[in-house]
Amino acid sequence: MNLRLTGLAKRYGAVTAVDRVTLELVAGTTLALLGPSGCGKSTLLRLVAGLEAPDAGGVAIGDQDLTRTPTARRGFGMVFQDFALFPHLDVGANAAFGLVEARVPAATRAARVRELLALVGLAGLERRKVTELSGGQQQRVALARALAPEPRLLLLDEPLSNLDASLRESLKLELRSILTGLPAGAIYVTHDQGEAFTVADTVALMRAGRIVQVGTSEELLAKPAGPWAARFLGHDNVYDTAPQGAHLPVSDGALLLRADLTRLGEPGTGATDVSVATAAREGLAWRLTLTAEAWGVTVTWRGFDRELPGHPAPGASFGLQVPPEAWRSIGSDA
Amino acid sequence: MRPSPTPRLAGAIATLFLAAFLAVPLAVILARSLAPSAGEPFGAGFLAALTDPYYLGRLGFTLGQALLSTALTVVVGLPTALLLARYRFRGKRVLTAAFTVPFVMPTVVAGIGFLALVGPRGVLGVDLRNTLAIVLLAHVFYNFAVVARTVSGFLEGVAPRLEAAAATLGATPWRVVARVTLPLALPATFASALLVFLFCFTSFGVVLILAPAPAFATLEVEIYRLTARLLALDAAAALALVQLILMVAVGFIYTRLQERLAVSVVPGDATRAPRGSAHLLLGGTLLVTSALVLAPLLALSVQSFGSPGSPWPTARNYLGLLTQSHTVGFTDLWHALRNSLGFAFSSAALALVVGFLFAYAIARGGWRWLDQASLLPLATSPITLAFGYLLAYPALVGSVWGVPLAHALLAFPFVTRTLLPAYRAQPPALAAAASTLGAGQLRVLLRVELPLLRPAFLTAAAFAFAVSMGEFGATLLLVRPEFATLPVAIFDRLGRPGASNYGEALALGVVLMALTAAVMLVLQRRGRSEF
Numbered sequence: 001m002n003l004r005l006t007g008l009a010k011r012y013g014a015v016t017a018v019d020r021v022t023l024e025l026v027a028g029t030t031l032a033l034l035g036p037s038g039c040g041k042s043t044l045l046r047l048v049a050g051l052e053a054p055d056a057g058g059v060a061i062g063d064q065d066l067t068r069t070p071t072a073r074r075g076f077g078m079v080f081q082d083f084a085l086f087p088h089l090d091v092g093a094n095a096a097f098g099l100v101e102a103r104v105p106a107a108t109r110a111a112r113v114r115e116l117l118a119l120v121g122l123a124g125l126e127r128r129k130v131t132e133l134s135g136g137q138q139q140r141v142a143l144a145r146a147l148a149p150e151p152r153l154l155l156l157d158e159p160l161s162n163l164d165a166s167l168r169e170s171l172k173l174e175l176r177s178i179l180t181g182l183p184a185g186a187i188y189v190t191h192d193q194g195e196a197f198t199v200a201d202t203v204a205l206m207r208a209g210r211i212v213q214v215g216t217s218e219e220l221l222a223k224p225a226g227p228w229a230a231r232f233l234g235h236d237n238v239y240d241t242a243p244q245g246a247h248l249p250v251s252d253g254a255l256l257l258r259a260d261l262t263r264l265g266e267p268g269t270g271a272t273d274v275s276v277a278t279a280a281r282e283g284l285a286w287r288l289t290l291t292a293e294a295w296g297v298t299v300t301w302r303g304f305d306r307e308l309p310g311h312p313a314p315g316a317s318f319g320l321q322v323p324p325e326a327w328r329s330i331g332s333d334a
Numbered sequence: 335m336r337p338s339p340t341p342r343l344a345g346a347i348a349t350l351f352l353a354a355f356l357a358v359p360l361a362v363i364l365a366r367s368l369a370p371s372a373g374e375p376f377g378a379g380f381l382a383a384l385t386d387p388y389y390l391g392r393l394g395f396t397l398g399q400a401l402l403s404t405a406l407t408v409v410v411g412l413p414t415a416l417l418l419a420r421y422r423f424r425g426k427r428v429l430t431a432a433f434t435v436p437f438v439m440p441t442v443v444a445g446i447g448f449l450a451l452v453g454p455r456g457v458l459g460v461d462l463r464n465t466l467a468i469v470l471l472a473h474v475f476y477n478f479a480v481v482a483r484t485v486s487g488f489l490e491g492v493a494p495r496l497e498a499a500a501a502t503l504g505a506t507p508w509r510v511v512a513r514v515t516l517p518l519a520l521p522a523t524f525a526s527a528l529l530v531f532l533f534c535f536t537s538f539g540v541v542l543i544l545a546p547a548p549a550f551a552t553l554e555v556e557i558y559r560l561t562a563r564l565l566a567l568d569a570a571a572a573l574a575l576v577q578l579i580l581m582v583a584v585g586f587i588y589t590r591l592q593e594r595l596a597v598s599v600v601p602g603d604a605t606r607a608p609r610g611s612a613h614l615l616l617g618g619t620l621l622v623t624s625a626l627v628l629a630p631l632l633a634l635s636v637q638s639f640g641s642p643g644s645p646w647p648t649a650r651n652y653l654g655l656l657t658q659s660h661t662v663g664f665t666d667l668w669h670a671l672r673n674s675l676g677f678a679f680s681s682a683a684l685a686l687v688v689g690f691l692f693a694y695a696i697a698r699g700g701w702r703w704l705d706q707a708s709l710l711p712l713a714t715s716p717i718t719l720a721f722g723y724l725l726a727y728p729a730l731v732g733s734v735w736g737v738p739l740a741h742a743l744l745a746f747p748f749v750t751r752t753l754l755p756a757y758r759a760q761p762p763a764l765a766a767a768a769s770t771l772g773a774g775q776l777r778v779l780l781r782v783e784l785p786l787l788r789p790a791f792l793t794a795a796a797f798a799f800a801v802s803m804g805e806f807g808a809t810l811l812l813v814r815p816e817f818a819t820l821p822v823a824i825f826d827r828l829g830r831p832g833a834s835n836y837g838e839a840l841a842l843g844v845v846l847m848a849l850t851a852a853v854m855l856v857l858q859r860r861g862r863s864e865f
Binding site: 049050051070073074076077078087097100145146 | 499507518
């Protein structure tokens with residue numbers, strides 16, 4: 001059954017944290033709530049969990065309204081940013097916490113805990129103190145604990161943000177495979193596009209309490225809804241007005257230049273000539289800042305040596321070849 | 335860390351001070367209570383005192399009332415702590431500060447406050463003087479904040495998030511309290527209960543003022559009587575030793591517990607606004623506790639402006655303080671004020687120096703034992719300390735230096751505990767940066783570390799000042815009549831019959847209360863210490 005949020009709103013004094021959010025999550029899929037810090041995504045998650053009461057709007061699963069249902073009765077599992085493991089309980093007792101509340105018999109409980117700890121790669125650590133675990137291990141216990149009572153929805157609040165970068169990379173893929181195996185849906189809150197695109201089927205982009213755009217990662221990257229979304233998703237070449245003299249077929253609101261669709265050739269071979277302002281190595285690839293004097297803009301361009309007509313020394317001149325589909329009109333921010 | 339000359343020197347001076355003004359007096363008490371006298375075997379006097387049914391009774395009473403007081407304090411303090419940790423509401427900061435007021439009030443003010451409330455001339459018309467009830471009430475009043483603040487401070491950073499986690503796992507509110515909140519609160523509750531037990535076990539001023547009958551004498555009161563009234567120094571030494579052993583044992587458990595608590599606290603505030611019936615629970619509990627906390631102080635303030643037979647407020651008690659300085663043996667307001675402030679300034683200055691030496695040696699020298707040693711004065715009762723001075727340095731007692739030295743010794747642990755966290759919070763890179771710029775260790779201290787410690791020093795100074803100004807037991811034993819402080823002047827007046835003496839004691843109590851409150855305002859606006 002799908003989770004439906006309708007017109008959810010929450011204010012703290014003068015600040016509107018969540019502004020009339022309407023959203024649907026298809027059962028069995030993962031939705032990422034992606035946005036910069038302070039955009040209200042964690043508050044939205046707490047509203048879904050029932051940890052905060054909304055000022056307006058509702059939360060429902062199928063046709064069952066849950067807006068007034070206390071957290072304990074919603075049957076949603078949650079993984080917290082700081083893991084929130086119970087320091088007075090060991091790993092096994094943490095994982096079994098929800099099973100005790102669900103009055104699962106002790107024998108079944110132990111089997112289920114064993115099964116889940118194995119799933120998250122912590123088999124045999126039942127008696128370990130949670131304070132003796134590494135950050136990554138704590139994260140795994142938090143996940144096992146949330147999954148143990150078989151929640152009908154799993155909520156994850158920046159679950160990887162307290163871990164170091166290399167651990168984040170590997171856990172990201174692991175989380176993806178665990179979440180795809182779940183019958184329940186999941187909402188995954190993050191500020192990291194990479195995490196959102198890796199883990200989720202659908203991404204909801206959030207800004208200042210509102211949902212800006214919802215779609216798959218391909219849809220979001222190909223058609224960002226406005227200059228803010230384009231920049232936040234990692235596009236470098238976003239122009240609020242059309243560059244002068246570029247003779248563009250489209251022109252209304254902001255423009256996005258997909259540099260990955262352009263080529264560099266000898267001077268005079270392209271739509272305009274550009275000169276190298278800065279050239280930086282990013283591993284095997286180059287990251288060039290190019291000045292398009294005729295257009296009065298700079299273009300950021302990434303590529304390998306074989307895609308360059310010559311060495312990109314500062315001051316070097318190239319022709320920028322731009323196919324029509326590289327330009328995209330993306331409207332303006334709401 | 336490699337100890338270098340400057341911290342070594344600081345550590346050496348600090349240790350020397352502790353040895354001279356704590357270890358030697360205590361050693362003399364030990365020697366006096368165990369040493370064979372007049373052909374008796376070693377330890378005979380100590381054993382005789384221990385087996386004396388009267389002294390055993392005193393020990394039993396002291397333990398019993400301390401346990402009862404502690405249990406009551408936990409019963410009153412814990413619900414408040416749980417509510418404070420869970421909810422945010424308007425006026426919470428003010429209320430939390432108000433709860434701390436009794437704890438920082440001098441024992442004499444607490445004592446006279448309860449006399450004004452439920453004493454022979456009390457505003458409620460019920461005379462509870464010389465009952466166990468009034469002692470227990472005063473102890474709950476005095477220590478309630480220790481439980482409420484320690485436990486709520488500990489839970490605030492942890493509980494709301496873990497409670498939220500428990501709720502997402504299907505636990506209903508009462509199940510959350512039973513399975514998460516209470517288990518989490520247990521160690522902090524136990525630690526604060528130990529501290530409360532220590533305070534009640536060595537209760538002196540409150541007992542001496544509210545229940546002066548011999549049946550209610552605690553060990554501390556008994557040691558005072560034996561020393562000051564009966565001059566039975568051998569028996570006093572034996573009792574002091576018994577008390578010291580118990581205190582050190584309890585203090586040891588407490589510090590162990592503190593270390594364990596310090597590990598698991600996560601900073602951050604995740605409290606929430608109360609909803610629905612929680613309003614009622616919160617409001618009701620806070621109303622009861624506020625009444626308990628404020629009633630004695632309110633009664634004291636109101637009664638100090640009263641006079642027998644007149645329904646209107648007058649300033650007669652205060653005027654009497656200014657004019658009646660000719661009464662034999664009484665210190666008038668100005669002299670008491672001058673003495674109190676003089677002692678407070680000199681002992682705060684001394685405590686700052688000693689406390690800093692300890693903090694510096696601990697932080698930069700890395701000596702753990704010194705950290706433990708700096709807590710020892712807290713496990714020594716003021717009467718025992720003063721008694722030790724009487725035995726070890728009789729000359730000191732006649733001079734003006736006895737009181738400031740004792741006060742500085744009692745106050746410097748607070749200074750060290752306030753400076754240490756501030757010191758530890760300084761990034762080590764700052765000192766390193768200064769030394770790469772050519773500053774030697776002493777110059778680093780002067781130009782980088784000390785300036786950064788300035789706010790902590792102010793807090794520490796206020797702490798030390800308040801400790802000295804409110805200190806009663808050691809002052810009573812050590813001070814010469816002409817140097818009587820405010821607490822001693824209040825006690826002197828309470829010991830004489832007559833409505834005007836009582837009225838003046840009330841007025842002096844209000845002055846002392848106001849002074850302490852002023853110092854506490856400085857503290858409240860600054861950071862916290864490690865307690």
